[in-house]
Each structure stands twice: as structure tokens, then as C-alpha cells.
Amino acid sequence: MKLVVQVKLLPDEAARVALRETLRTCNRAADHASRRAFETGVTGGRPLQRLVYGEVKAMGLSAQPALHAVRKAAGAYATLKANLKAGNYGPEGSKRRKAVEGKPVRFRKDAAQPFDDRCLSWQLEARTVSIWTVRGRVRGIGFQCSPSQMKMLTEYRRGESDLVLRGGSWYLQATCEVPEPELGNPVGFLGVDLGIVNIATTSDGTRHAGKHLNQVRHKNRRLRSRLQKKGTRSAKRLLRKLSGREARFAADTNHCIAKKLVTEAQRTCRGIALEDLGGIRDRVRLRKPQRVTLHSWSFAQLGAFVSYKAALAGVPVVFVDPRYTSQGCSACGHVSRRNRSDQSTFHCTSCGFAEHADVNAGRNIAQRGAAAWAVSHAADDAA
Template sequence: MRIVVQVKLLPSPEVKAALKATLSAANDAANWLSPHAQNRENDRDRSRSALQSLAYAELKARGLSAQPALHVIRKVADAYSTRKANLAAGNHGSKDSARYRRIAGRPVRFRRDAAHAYDDRCLSWQYDARTVSIWTTAGRIRGVRFVCSPEALQLIREKRQGESDLIHRDGAWFLVAGCEVPAAQVNSTPSGWIGVDLGIVNIATTSDEGGSFAGAELNKYRRRQIRIRAELQACGTKSAKRKLRRRARREARHAANVNHIISKRIVAEAERTGRGIGLEDLTGIRERVRLRKPQRAALHSWAFAQLTAFIRYKAERAGVPLVRVDPSCTSRMCSWCGHTEQANRATRELFACRACGVVAHADHNAARNIRVRAEFVWAAVSRPHAADASGVQLQARPWRAGQLTGRTH
């Protein structure tokens, strides 16, 4: 499995100026090449090899060395491939929409401080000294110090493969290195499953008793950040704008830290008990859900995709099996008797089954349903010809027909 490791550079003012000039030169070259790629007749003419024949000499004349010039060509070619995939997937609207035509009809643009890729010919690491030697438009600069955790240093030393990206963010410089880490052998015979229900008030709730990770503090933090940003934007002074820049992405970093903590605890518990993890497949939920205007900000700041990604890669590293299940009706179905009705969800927090009378926390009930569905999905995928105790073939989505025979609680 591939993971990325970030280290922070500690360049001198002269080195900072050289790095900034290098990023500007690389992205200016990409912006020069992008209109030429846009005007090509077909996608084949926008491939790396086609653009290299077109622009390599010109990029060298612009002051880029051989490898940086090739990286600029690859960046532009990959950007058009990504745009093509997004247009085909409908991520920019239908073909007859104004947004689709606007994006498809203009060249891809690159920020002047956008990241630039380095391979081992342009960047070398001195692990013991914790320095790097890096190519710039002002020449090769050696002895640039970097800092990182001991774990990150060990990963880079032992597992680093491929390119590293130079990133300028919030006035600081970073190198992001890709590392190939062998995934642990997946536990093919889990002793059970942990269902995980994702939400806004409770960020994650597991099917275990007491397995709730409340989001009250994070939501309170977000409301405070929104209020501070609004006050600074209303002020409009140069000092307020400087403070806004310093506070940029602070909320995102805080939310990522919370998601790391939650995902680590869930995966550690699954690994300790020899169980697998069941997650809701929430792909496209922002497009499917219809909310009132005051609720939209909470939904769109909800980093459930990030939390899911963290759980997925941590589970892969630990050898914990993970399955995604259909989230439909998990909050309306009774995990004790299987009765499904909208009225079962009495309030946001309270679940009260109209059939068997059981009362439970709504998120915990949903997590129990996810756990059961994960059992069926895993059985259908890993043992497609197996049958449950009643002799009924296990299906990946038996709840569609309301059949949950042979469940365990």
C-alpha cells in the first residue's frame, strides 16, 4: 500500500527565494503549455509523449533542466486526463450545462505556487544529517535541513519510492514523499464485526456498548471559527487579512487530527478483538441529501470521507478486514426484530421500535444494523456458496427484501 509522509523544510531566506522562483518558473511553464494542450484535436495529442515532442525544447529554453521539464509535461498531461475523467463522470454537470461547457472550453490553469514533483535525479536525501539536496532554477542547493518525527524518518529511509512533491503552504515549505508499505495479511476469519455509524452530532458510533465519539466539541470549534472568520472579513483591514491568512486551514487541520484519533481507536479495537469493520457507503451523499439552508454548512464541513479514508488505510496496515455496506434504512430498522418504519426514529437521538417496543440510542441501533449487514456482505464475498443456519443462501443485500434470518446480536 502507498502512503505519503510529510517533512517540513527549514530553508534560509536565500533558499526560500530560490524555491519560490523554482515553483513560479515550473507553473508558468505549465500555464504556457496548457493552452497548446487545450487546442489539440483529440486526447491522444494531449498524451505525455505528444506534449513532450511539442514542448520539450521550449521548456528547456525557459530555464528548466531536463527532468523538471519532463515533470511539467507530465503535470499538464495528467491534469487534462483528470479533467476528462471528471467531465465523463458528470462531476461538472451534464454536457449541455453552462458549467460543463465553461470547464471543457478553457485551458487548465495552475497556481504559481502549486506543488512541483521531484525525482531522485533532482532531489537527494541525507537521512543521518536530516538534510536534502534539491534542484532549483538558481542551481543545485545542498544542505537544506528538514524536520519530522522519528517514525516518519524511518518510513522515508526504508520505504520511500518514486517522486516527492515540493509544497509551499501558509509561508512554510514541505516535502511530501511517497512510501510503499507492505499491507498486513488480512484476517480472513474475523471473530465478529464492528459496525460504525457516521454522523454530525456523533462523529462515529460503533456497535459496541459505549462506542460513541461525540462531535460536540468539534462542532463548537467550527462555529467559533466561522464567527471569527466573519468578524475578520467584516473588518477588512490589512491586519485582519493577515490574520485570516494565518488561520487558513486551521479548522481542517483540527478536524483531521480528530479523525485520526477516532480512526486509530476503532481500528485498534478491531485488531485487538480479531474483528472486522463495517462502514456505510456514503458516496454521493451530499448530492442525494436535501437540507435546509442552515443545515448545509454542517453537512459540507462534515469530513466523513476523510474519516473513512483514515479507517481504511489504518485497517489495511493492521490486516483488519473492512467492508462497505448500503446505508439505506439503517436508522429506521430495528436491530433487534428487523421491523422498518420511519416512525421508529422518534427523535434524532431516540430509536423506539413500533413492533417490539425496544428503545435504544438511534446511532447505536444504526451501528448494529451496519454490523449485521457487514456480516452478510463478507460472507457473500468470501464464501459465496455458504449458507446460514436456516439453509438460506447468504446474499450481499438481504435487507432489500427484509430477510435477516440467521442474524446474531
């Protein structure tokens, strides 16, 4: 499994200047490669490298950074092509799609830049790094990280690391290849119903409420609206300061919830069953205030956090069809809209079973997870 460990760099002023110049030169080179790819239609990695390598290298880059700049441009066009194919920029002929297709991919002047072991070396015992820059090799840049991050870097770091400038601070994001433990044979499944009022509700009845998170989002949304309407320099300065704060808060909340879910499943020797909510934003039709809440709901992130934490713990994760989990009775299986009288109440019109609606949905998800696991492993055993 590939995980990313982020460490904070502690460069002095001279190193900061060298790092910033390096990022800007690399991104100018990537912009040049992107323009040439757009003009010629050559977007594949190796063909683009043959076309522009000499030009990019002449911009002040050594061999490896020049290759990485060209590959970054090629990767951007591959991502663009995939997004166009998936319809993420609208249907063919739409105004937004034409705007995207009609200009080359651009890179921010301080966008992240990958470095491999030829350009970047780690001195883990000294907690320093040595990195290539356009001003020459800069050695002895200190970094700080937690003991668990240091252990992961020491044992599992492999491949490239990205140099990132964010909020005036410098970071290195290192790729680590962590071996996954073998998955155990679960004695059952912990069903998890994802929602907006309750971010996650388990089949055991534990509810992780989203009230505080939604309050923070509404507060930030109102503040952004007022500052954008004001439009002064101080308002724009405050907007930059607030940028990313809500996303970091939501990510921290999701990390905490995912850790609790995985810990509970591991403690009880169960797997975790989650809803497969891919494409929900395209399927669901809501009023405008509800759409804003839905589109800021980071359920995909929570599912990703649960998946990787569970893999590290050896806990199986199964994604199931979410249809009718909130309308079906977990006791008798009867499905009806009338079973769900309001957001929090479930009362089966067939057998009379009553439960909190999200807990009932979690139990349905747990049952589907157990069934899916049994089917998939019966097929594996037969093979």
C-alpha cells in the same frame, strides 16, 4: 500500499530564494504547456511532451523538471476530463461548465512540484536533502521529522517526492510503498454509524461526539463572514492566517477517531463495517443551515483514514449499504420510520426493543458487514 510522509525542510535564506524561483519557473512552464494543450487539443502525456518539451526546456528547466512540468499539465487535463464526465461542474451547457471548458487550466505560481531521484537525493543519516534548482544544485538542506517517519523513509521510500510551500514553510512529501499484512479472519465486525451530532458511534455503544467540532466550525464560519464583510487589509490578512486551520482541526479529529476504531477492532479480532456514503450530498435534501453542516462534514476523510490504518493493522474493512440502518430494528429487523421518534431515540414498534438510535444503527451495520464478508469469502472459497 502507498503512503505519504511529510517532512519539514529547514533551508537558509539563499536556499529559500532558489526553491521559490524553482517553483515559480516550473509552474510557468506548466502554464505554458497547459495553454498549448488547450490551443491544440493535445492533452495526452506523450503527445504533449513531443509538442512542447523543447519550448518548456528553453524556459530554464533541465530535462527531468521539464518532463514533470509537462506531465503535471497533462495530469490536470485528465483530472478535468474525469470531473466533467462525472458532472462535477454541472450539466452540459451550464454556465459553470462553459466557464471551465472555455479556458486553459492554470497553476498557482507556488503550486507543488514533483521531483524524482535524479533531481532530489536524501541523506537520511545526516537528515539533509540535495535538490535541483534553477540556480544549480542546493545541497545540505536540513529536514525534521518524527522517529516513525524516519523509519518509514528509511525502509519504504520509493519514487517521487513533492516540494510544497505552505504558510511560508517548505515541505517535502515523500511517497512510501508500505507492504500490507495479510488480513485475518474476523470473529465478527465492529459496526460504525457516521453522523453529524455523533461523528462515529460503534455497535459496542462507544460514541465519538461531534459537538466540539461543530462548535469550532460554526465559530469559524461566523468569523469568516464578519471578516469578509469588513473587507479591510487587516481583515484579509487575518483570513489568510486562519486559512486551513479548521481543516487541520477536523483532520486531526478524524485521525484520532480512526485510530481508536482500528485499535478496538484489532484488540477484539474483529473487522470494521462502515456505511458506503458515496453521493450522499446529491441524495439528501435539507434546509440551508443543515446543508452547510452536511457539506462541511468530512465523512469521506474519516472513512479513508480508517481504511488505511486498518490495512496497516491487518484489520478487514467492509463498506455496506446504509439504507434503513437508522430505521431498522437490530433485534427483530422491523423497519419503520416510527421506530425513530427523534435524533437519539430508537424504540421498535414491533418488538419493543429500545436503544440509542446511533448504537442501533451501528449494530445493523455490523450485521450487514458480517453478512457481506461471509458472502464474499464463500464465493472466494468456491472459486
